[in-house]
Amino acid sequence: MSPINFAEKLSLFSEHWSPKVIAELNDTQFKLVKFQGDFVWHQHDDTDEAFIVIKGEMQIGFRDREVTVKEGELFVVKKGIEHITRAKHECHAMIIEPRGVVNTGEAGGELTANNDVWI
Amino acid sequence: MSPINFAEKLSLFSEHWSPKVIAELNDTQFKLVKFQGDFVWHQHDDTDEAFIVIKGEMQIGFRDREVTVKEGELFVVKKGIEHITRAKHECHAMIIEPRGVVNTGEAGGELTANNDVWI
Numbered sequence: 001m002s003p004i005n006f007a008e009k010l011s012l013f014s015e016h017w018s019p020k021v022i023a024e025l026n027d028t029q030f031k032l033v034k035f036q037g038d039f040v041w042h043q044h045d046d047t048d049e050a051f052i053v054i055k056g057e058m059q060i061g062f063r064d065r066e067v068t069v070k071e072g073e074l075f076v077v078k079k080g081i082e083h084i085t086r087a088k089h090e091c092h093a094m095i096i097e098p099r100g101v102v103n104t105g106e107a108g109g110e111l112t113a114n115n116d117v118w119i
Numbered sequence: 120m121s122p123i124n125f126a127e128k129l130s131l132f133s134e135h136w137s138p139k140v141i142a143e144l145n146d147t148q149f150k151l152v153k154f155q156g157d158f159v160w161h162q163h164d165d166t167d168e169a170f171i172v173i174k175g176e177m178q179i180g181f182r183d184r185e186v187t188v189k190e191g192e193l194f195v196v197k198k199g200i201e202h203i204t205r206a207k208h209e210c211h212a213m214i215i216e217p218r219g220v221v222n223t224g225e226a227g228g229e230l231t232a233n234n235d236v237w238i
Contacts, residue, residue, distance in 0.1 A: 003192040023195050025169045025215055028147055030193060050144045054191075072173075073122040074149060076142050096144055096215070 006032065006054055010092055012119050017111050019095055019103060020119040031095045032119070039085040042105035047098050049077045051085075055092035060085055069093075125151065125173055129211055131238050136230050138214055138222060139238040150214045151238070158204040161224035166217050168196045170204075174211035179204055188212075 004022050009032055013020060017039060019031035032054075051058065057070040060077060061084040069075045077083050104112045123141050128151055132139060136158060138150035151173075170177065176189040179196060180203040188194045196202050223231045 001186070003186055003188045003194045005189075005192050007191060023169070023193055025147070025167045025195055026198075026217070028144070028215075030169070048144045050142070050149070067120070067122055069122045070124075072126060073124050074142055075122045076144055079145075096147075098145070 004030075006092075006094070009119055010034070010054070016090075017103070018113045018117070019115070020117055022119060024099065027099050028096060029099050029101075031097075032092070033095055034090060034092050035085065036087050036090045040104055040107050040109055040111055041082055041084045042107035043080055043082040044077075044097070044101060044105045045080050047101060048079050049101070050096040051075050051077070052094040052096070053091060054094060056087060056089055058085055058087045058091045058093060123149075125211075125213070128238055129153070129173070135209075136222065137232045137236070138234070139236055141238060143218065146218050147215060148218050148220075150216075151211070152214055153209060153211050154204065155206050155209045159223055159226050159228055159230055160201055160203045161226035162199055162201045163196075163216070163220060163224045164199050166220060167198050168220070169215040170194050170196070171213040171215070172210065173213060175206060175208055177204055177206045177210045177212060 016035045019033040021029050021031050023030045052074045053069050053071050060067050135154045138152040140148050140150050142149045171193045172188050172190050221234050
């Protein structure tokens with residue numbers, strides 16, 4: 001029951017593409033993640049997925065366009081929409097999505113992370 | 120389907136204690152709010168409520184203690200817990216909670232805001 005400081009939590013890990021849970025709101029989780037480069041194309045058929053950029057900027061690619069999300073911005077990927085996340089330089093972001101969501105959705109592969117690691 | 124910039128959205132209103140919805144993640148809403156002074160004691164019997172401070176700092180008072188939440192910090196008030204929000208100086212925050220939650224919970228009163236105003 002203490003406030004959760006994003007910078008402090010982000011200082012506790014360095015690996016990329018491995019979201020860490022920091023809090024829950026009912027069944028929804030807040031996760032911090034660091035990444036650079038390209039993720040994999042995937043989708044989440046049962047849920048929306050929100051990204052808030054805390055440091056740097058990221059791209060979210062769709063099959064027909066790409067958006068850039070910067071520090072202090074929020075973007076919600078609606079459920080069922082195929083997308084890929086990317087960052088030229090290391091980006092720190094918060095992901096907000098229901099408990100149990102796997103980062104690679106139905107795509108699987110080597111970037112699939114344990115989806116319930118708390119820090 | 121554009122990124123939502125917090126500073127830009129916050130520039131669109133000035134009134135206090137009147138949360139504005141900026142996005143939805145499934146049935147959960149992201150709301151921006153500005154406030155100063157004391158809110159009212161209340162609780163939400165059916166849901167947790169998350170606060171992220173974007174500018175300034177806020178206090179969340181409980182019957183047995185008080186926490187200060189600063190810029191870049193998150194705090195989740197668990198459901199059923201009586202609390203009051205306060206800020207000495209104007210604070211800008213994001214509230215994350217399910218669609219339909221009334222800001223004053225069961226307490227009502229003049230600070231009760233329309234709970235589904237989008238900006």
